[in-house]
Amino acid sequence: MHEWHLAANIVEKIEKAAAENGLRQVTRAEILLGRGLGIAESEFSECLKISTNGKKIFAECCFDIKLVESNLASIENIEGD
Numbered sequence: 001m002h003e004w005h006l007a008a009n010i011v012e013k014i015e016k017a018a019a020e021n022g023l024r025q026v027t028r029a030e031i032l033l034g035r036g037l038g039i040a041e042s043e044f045s046e047c048l049k050i051s052t053n054g055k056k057i058f059a060e061c062c063f064d065i066k067l068v069e070s071n072l073a074s075i076e077n078i079e080g081d
Contacts, residue, residue, distance in 0.1 A: 002037075002039075003037075003039045003043060003044055003047050004047055004051075006037070006039070006044070006047075006073055007044060007047035007048050007050075007051045008051050010031060010048065010073060010075065011048065011051045011052055011055075011058075013075055014026060014029050014075060014078055015055075015057060017075065017078055018057060018078060018080060021078075023057075023078070023080035023081065024057065024080070024081065025056070025057055025058075025059065025060060025061075025080045025081055026057055026058055026060075026061045026078055026079070026080040027060050027061060027062065027079050027080045027081065028061065028062050028063075028064060028077075028078065028079040028080070029061060029062075029063050029064065029075065029077075029078045029079075030064045030066065030075070030076035030077040030078070031044075031048075031063060031064070031065050031066070031073065031074070031075055031076065032066050032068045032070070032072075032073065032074050032075075032076050033065050033066065033067055033068065033073050034067075034068055034069070034070030034071045034072045034073060035067055035068065035069060035070070036069075036070060036071035036072075037071060037072075037073060041065050041067055044065060044073075045063055045065055048063050048065075049063070057080075061080075
């Protein structure tokens with residue numbers, strides 16, 4: 001179940017970064033997901049989609065998840081307007 005907590009944390013960080021950069025909408029978010037976390041890419045993607053459901057800032061967002069050799073998850077880049 002730690003994937004839900006991790007997804008919520010990533011969503012919060014994306015929202016903060018979007019606000020800091022004056023973005024009203026996030027259209028793309030690149031996320032690095034460490035293989036050491038033991039979370040499948042598809043499972044984490046679903047957690048992100050559910051965590052952002054109903055949030056207008058993510059209405060058009062595409063999450064690009066890249067698996068990396070790490071025990072961490074982080075935001076690589078966000079795009080929007």
